[in-house]
Amino acid sequence: MNFASLAKTLIVSTAATALALSLAGCVPNLRGTQTDAGNGPISVDSSADACSLSITSAPSGNIQFVITNSGSQVTEFYILANDGLRIVGEVENVGPGTTRDLVIQASPGTYYTVCKPGMVGTGIGNAAFTVTDSGTEIVRSADTQALIDTAATNYASYVRNEIDLLVAGTDAFAAAYVSGDFDGARTLYPSTRMHWERVETVAESFGDLDPKLDLREADLEEGQEWTGWHAIEKDLWPQNAESGFIAYNQTKRDHLAGLLVADTATLKTNVHTLTFTLPQLTNGAIGLLDEVATGKVTGEEEAWSHTDLWDFQANVDGALVLFGGVREVLLQKDPALAAQLDTEFSTLQGLLDGQRTESGFRLYTELGVAEVKALADQVNALGEPLNKLTAALVLK
Known part of the structure; x- marks a missing residue:
């Protein structure tokens, strides 16, 4: 070895x-499932073959994701910009059976979510995530x-x-x-x-x-x-x-x-x-x-x-x-x-x-x-x- x-x-x-x-x-104290009204975190399940979100849309401002690794490999979760390349937010080193949080401040627009089990390759479950205009500013x-x-x-x-x-x-x-x-x-x-x-x-x-x-x-x-x-x-x-x-x-x-x-x-x-x-x-x-x-x-x-x-x-x-x-x-x-x-x-x-x-x-x-x-x-x-x-x- x-x-x-x-x-x-x-x-x-x-x-x-x-x-x-x-x-x-x-x-x-922040666990839960976010609704489209934006009153809780968004659940993300990262497994060996899927990257599943509880919802795929949220109002602009502070958005919290709670990532749970239900697979057998260490995983990562990414929020990508509308070009699918630039990283807006990420969580690495999510071990099997563990949960991590990611909080971003997002403006209205289209983003993409992806998980990377094994922390190699381009990832799986790449899907669009829409941020709508909440009409409010962070004060x-x-x-x-x-x-x-x-x-x-x-x-x-x-x-x-x-x-x-x-x-x-x-x-x-x-x-x-x-x-x-x-x-x-x-x-x-x-x-x-x-x-x-x-x-x-x-x-x-x-x-x-x-x-x-x-x-x-x-x-x-x-x-x-x-x-x-x-x-x-x-x-x-x-x-x-x-x-x-x-x-x-x-x-x-x-x-x-x-x-x-x-x-x-x-x-x-x-x-x-x-x-x-x-x-x-x-x-x-x-x-x-x-x-x-x-x-x-x-x-x-x-x-x-x-x-x-x-x-x-x-x-x-x-x-x-x-x-x-x-x-x-x-x-x-x-x-x-x-x-x-x-x-x-x-x-x-x-x-x-x-x-x-x-x-x-x-x-x-x-x-x-x-x-x-x-x-x-x-x-x-x-x-x-x-x-x-x-x-x-x-x-x-």
Whole structure:
């Protein structure tokens, strides 16, 4: 059994039960079935072969989905924009038998819902979801709205800055790679990717840009071209690739590097005019921790470089920035939840700090079983209160 399989087995066997219990009880006072009048959450049943919603229409404004996984595989649920590509809202890492909440603020229009059992492929049950005009606007106090506006503005600036740094780092990384300076490229790889990982959930909202830039080999579909960071990663760490791997020729290296630079430049263009709603901020924090739970803490994200802890730290960085932006609002609505999140973020950061080295972090394969378990347990401990954040701010 390789390290990724060992870590994944350990996490599933020791932490899944606690995670299932905590997620199933996220927002117990909000359960129910929404009617077309919009007076309750919409039930979503994700199974092995279906993605069923209790209703397929709701009035504009705050819309809550309660996703239950009745299948045997971990699943995901997505709300897509009318182009069927851009992600409006998502919930990842919904384990078998567990329930998760998703709250979005939606304007009138046509959207699409889809589930992804196994968290691979294009998903199943893709269906239209109509948002009608409720004729009412969300009303908050002037002070609360000012805090939210400031958080949204600051986060947009943070995203643009991280993408600017990603572009600069990607240019340098690609230049080193195509020139044959593999030591230089290997050094730049984890530190540059941190800028991507800090804002990964934003990048995922742009449809096919995310798979072009960050698709893992294990998630490739038949006939799909593998491009992006991980395709190059495999070439840079061939000693860790499977037996029989043949290093790329210069033509392929030039091609992959050119696409990486071009797609990252497109991402920069796309984020330039982004704005954010309150649910996007809070769901972004939840999504980044889900990224940790589904890839980083299992050691599966960086299959050849084993630089998962750089990614882990960056996801936590991004989630903490998002939480920090809305913390003052949360202190007004649910001070106990704010205090719990402060504690759990601090504890997780302490565990990460314990893995630091002069060059960054230890390789994930160097961690012992107990260290992996401690990280997994703390991700679950943070995930339980973090998954209450959107509902606490939007629905109370």
